[in-house]
Amino acid sequence: MIDITSFSILDKRGDRLLDDIDLNIDTDELTVICGRPGSGKTLLLKAIKGIVSEGLKHEGKIETEGRIGLIFQEPRKQIVRRNVKMEAAFDLENLCYERREIESKIHEFAKFLDAEYLLEKDIDEVSHGEMTKIALLSTLVTHPEIILFDEPLSTLDHTNRKMLLELIRRLKQNGTSIVIAEHDLRDIVGLSDRIILLRDGKISCDGRPNDLKKELHREGVKIPFSWELEVLGGEYGADQD
Amino acid sequence: MQIKIENLHFSYSDSPTLHSVDLSIDEGKNYAVMGRNGSGKTTLLKILAGLYKPDSGELKVPEGLEIGFSPEDPELGFFEKTVKKEIEFYPRNLGLDHEKLAAETLEKIGISGLQDKLPTILSSGQQRLVSIASVLSGRPDILLLDEPTHSLHRKGEKILGKLLEKFEQTIVFTTHSSDFALEFADKVIVMDSGTVLKVGDVRKVLNDDRILDKAGIRPPGPVAWARKNDIDIIPLNAEGAIEILKGGKD
Numbered sequence: 249m250i251d252i253t254s255f256s257i258l259d260k261r262g263d264r265l266l267d268d269i270d271l272n273i274d275t276d277e278l279t280v281i282c283g284r285p286g287s288g289k290t291l292l293l294k295a296i297k298g299i300v301s302e303g304l305k306h307e308g309k310i311e312t313e314g315r316i317g318l319i320f321q322e323p324r325k326q327i328v329r330r331n332v333k334m335e336a337a338f339d340l341e342n343l344c345y346e347r348r349e350i351e352s353k354i355h356e357f358a359k360f361l362d363a364e365y366l367l368e369k370d371i372d373e374v375s376h377g378e379m380t381k382i383a384l385l386s387t388l389v390t391h392p393e394i395i396l397f398d399e400p401l402s403t404l405d406h407t408n409r410k411m412l413l414e415l416i417r418r419l420k421q422n423g424t425s426i427v428i429a430e431h432d433l434r435d436i437v438g439l440s441d442r443i444i445l446l447r448d449g450k451i452s453c454d455g456r457p458n459d460l461k462k463e464l465h466r467e468g469v470k471i472p473f474s475w476e477l478e479v480l481g482g483e484y485g486a487d488q489d
Numbered sequence: 490m491q492i493k494i495e496n497l498h499f500s501y502s503d504s505p506t507l508h509s510v511d512l513s514i515d516e517g518k519n520y521a522v523m524g525r526n527g528s529g530k531t532t533l534l535k536i537l538a539g540l541y542k543p544d545s546g547e548l549k550v551p552e553g554l555e556i557g558f559s560p561e562d563p564e565l566g567f568f569e570k571t572v573k574k575e576i577e578f579y580p581r582n583l584g585l586d587h588e589k590l591a592a593e594t595l596e597k598i599g600i601s602g603l604q605d606k607l608p609t610i611l612s613s614g615q616q617r618l619v620s621i622a623s624v625l626s627g628r629p630d631i632l633l634l635d636e637p638t639h640s641l642h643r644k645g646e647k648i649l650g651k652l653l654e655k656f657e658q659t660i661v662f663t664t665h666s667s668d669f670a671l672e673f674a675d676k677v678i679v680m681d682s683g684t685v686l687k688v689g690d691v692r693k694v695l696n697d698d699r700i701l702d703k704a705g706i707r708p709p710g711p712v713a714w715a716r717k718n719d720i721d722i723i724p725l726n727a728e729g730a731i732e733i734l735k736g737g738k739d
Binding site: 283284285286287289290321322375376377399402403404405406407408409431432434465467468469470471472473474476477480481484 | 524525526527562611612613614615617618636639640641642643644645646665668705706707710711713714727728730731734735
């Protein structure tokens with residue numbers, strides 16, 4: 249559960265990068281935060297995780313229950329160790345788990361992610377799509393109740409996208425709350441329960457994907473082609489699913 | 490033909506990253522380089538940019554050709570304190586009227602409001618636009634863009650696409666977005682496992698299942714729509730599809 253009350257982030261000049269956000273995110277939901285570049289998507293994710301950059305002030309409060317994992321836009325930037333298995337063990341070692349337990353958790357989640365073949369590899373040997381899997385593995389071993397993804401799809405090719413979407417679907421099925429910052433809904437809309445649309449740091453819309461087609465298009469979010477036809481074409485574009 | 494590559498090989502380590510690459514780039518055309526993660530798209534672009542020398546083979550580039558390159562991670566290219574200075578840098582180095590060119594470019598890309606900001610604090614989408622502006626401002630003969638649509642929303646993509654259409658020189662860009670390639674490229678260079686699988690007209694290549702499957706490319710929305718509705722002409726975007734629908738009903 250995530251409970252955000254009157255939350256704002258201000259820069260040095262006092263400009264509000266996030267402005268008076270009130271938001272409740274329940275468990276078992278997949279929520280997508282959308283908006284144009286600079287609307288505050290990444291900032292909001294980081295604030296939920298509890299990281300606000302140096303030099304920024306914040307007001308209001310964010311309450312969360314359970315452990316939170318964050319997958320960066322560039323997963324390479326969150327990987328600190330050279331070997332995949334060592335990387336996956338990092339958080340668990342810091343949480344003082346026993347070696348045997350660490351091993352068993354890593355294998356359990358590597359199996360879930362179809363990533364067992366990666367465990368003995370060096371980080372330099374793995375591909376771009378595999379990097380996302382490794383970041384996800386390092387996060388999952390700590391049993392997060394909430395996983396935040398920052399634009400996870402944009403650098404992935406079609407095959408890796410399908411792989412990641414399938415993993416997200418399975419996480420959702422297992423009851424994990426998922427929050428994704430994205431400006432491209434084309435691949436993920438089928439999995440989404442709720443869309444939060446940000447504009448200049450404020451929430452401008454909040455609802456089910458199907459009810460927000462026009463608003464999403466107006467804000468420049470990438471929507472499925474059939475929706476675009478419907479929004480732009482009126483009577484001509486209807487029923488183009 | 491402006492640039493010619495013949496039997497080019499390149500590797501970072503033991504295994505080849507690019508092999509047996511043959512390619513001709515024609516002047517004034519827009520090329521989309523597509524293919525899986527790790528298929529060699531970025532390396533090909535960096536070789537065209539002159540950042541890497543091929544291990545063997547020929548790369549024929551006319552002397553004095555001005556090449557502009559925007560990297561996949563825009564932050565790597567930033568070192569000035571304001572967006573404006575960043576965009577003035579390239580034309581200033583070429584001895585051009587940098588203030589005029591920078592102001593024009595900022596205006597065209599619609600980021601004049603960002604000009605006094607520090608580039609590294611901007612969002613990833615804004616950084617992308619600044620990075621592209623910083624190469625466009627130098628009016629290069631060839632524009633090389635690595636994943637220019639990554640972190641851009643639909644409107645950002647449209648602004649960029651329109652600019653690319655108007656830019657009369659040669660453009661080569663990598664992308665995973667088959668919709669963007671269909672709308673704004675003339676030709677597609679399909680990479681697969683370090684070599685060129687196919688070069689061809691964008692409508693033909695992105696409607697060829699054999700190529701799309703092999704290179705792991707998603708069929709563009711308009712292609713899927715045209716097939717489903719038995720329409721022979723593939724529209725380039727939603728506006729084009731609506732024109733076809735209106736024509737059919739009138």
